[in-house]
Amino acid sequence: MEQQPVTMSDVARAAGVSVTTVSYVLSGKRPVAPATTEAVQAAVARLGFRLNTVAQSLRTGRSSTAALIIPDIANPFYAELARGLQDALRRERLHVVICNTNADRAEELSYLDDVVRRRLDGVVITPQWLVTDDLDPLRAAGIPVVVSADTELSDLDVVRADSREAIDQAVAHLAERGHRRLGMVAGPTGTPNGDPRLALYRAAARRHGLALPADLVVRGKHTREAGAAALRRMMSRAQPPTAVVCVNDRSAIGVLEAAEDTGLRIPSDLALIGHDDIEVASLTRPRLSTIRYPAYEVGSTCGRLLLERLDGRVDPVEVALRTRFVPREST
Known part of the structure; x- marks a missing residue:
């Protein structure tokens, strides 16, 4: 029996x-x-x-699950962000499902559709291509969204980087060392929110008397391969840069690799600055100067805002987390 x-x-x-x-x-x-x-x-x-969590979900209308939608699961920054989010939500017995979009709009929309169909409790997302109307199905379903990015998406909770001071310090650091011509490995073209880090570097370059000409700004994905290709393109110019700043550390590591392949010495031939301060930034040779953005705190803050929404908070909140310049051997 x-x-x-x-x-x-x-x-x-x-x-x-x-x-x-x-x-x-x-x-x-x-x-x-x-x-x-x-x-x-x-x-x-x-x-x-x-x-029986399925029965519990049917009874309560809650899935006890939230989605983390990120553009690149291979980027260590997002692994640390995920850990911070998971630690924050675990205290309320919420599980996290990680969804990797490869920075593709169709994938972003597909995962949002999954969230609605599966009636997940909430979403934390770093969007690349979404616009406000794309989130209407989540709003209609009453599913809260927290965005981890500088964004023009409206009526949402946002956790973003406050990098103006740190980027200004980085450019001042380069100016003090005699650099007058910068290149930048920036993010992809055409994204709805542009590239806030590029805008901050342009403003800082003007303040400190450095040139950041358009032909030395190379746009592309946030990857090592894109960083390596960008450096080769910059160094082919008639007036190449003496310092390169990057949208993230992964692209900066690509610059390091390409510099070694082409016989450029860092920092004597070319100074280099990344962004995020992932763990490997302090392990490269030379060690990478960078802008530290606390990924774990980003994730835990996103988790806190999501829990507040689930507890009934209605008004959107924006949290700006301070970054700081970390000078190392690459400058």
Whole structure:
């Protein structure tokens, strides 16, 4: 005869408490006396009870799952962001599903559609190509969205970098070392939000008397390959740069590799600055000067804002996290 599955009522009888108390212990939504919690947990272990999360989802209308939609899962910055988000949401027993878009608009839209169809509890996203109307299905479904990026998307919670001061310090650092002509490995063309880091570098270059000419700004993906190709293109110009700044550390590492292949010495022939301060930035040779953007704090802040939305906050919030310039051997 097939054994019947253990129910929450069975656990309640074994622990000598109500089904509601068992629910509070398992969900963590309400405080329960330590002795009672211990009795429930002991009964769960003894009976081999497993919570039916599908049934729970149907009953509560909540999936206990949020999506993290990112453009490049291979970028260590997003791995650290994911860890911060997961740690923040785990305290409320929310699970995180990671969705990699390869910085492709069709993939972004596909994952948003999945979120709505699966009735996930919320989304944290670093969008590349989305516009405001793309989020209408989530708004209609009442699914909160937190954006990790500088964005023109409206009526959303946003966590972004406050990099003006750090980028100004980086350009001042280059000016003090005699550099007068910059190149930049920037992000792709045509994105709805442009490239805020490029705009900040242009403004800082003007303040400190450095040139950042259009023919030394190379746009592309945030990858090592794009960084390497960008350096080769810059160095083919009649007036190549004496310093290169990059949209992120991965593209800067590509510049390092291309410089070695072409016989350029860093920093004596070419200074180099990245952005994000992923772990490998301090392990390259020479070690990479960069702008530190705290990825773990980005993720945990996104998690906090998402939980606030789920608790009923309505008004959108913007959080600007400070960055700082970290000078190392590459400058």
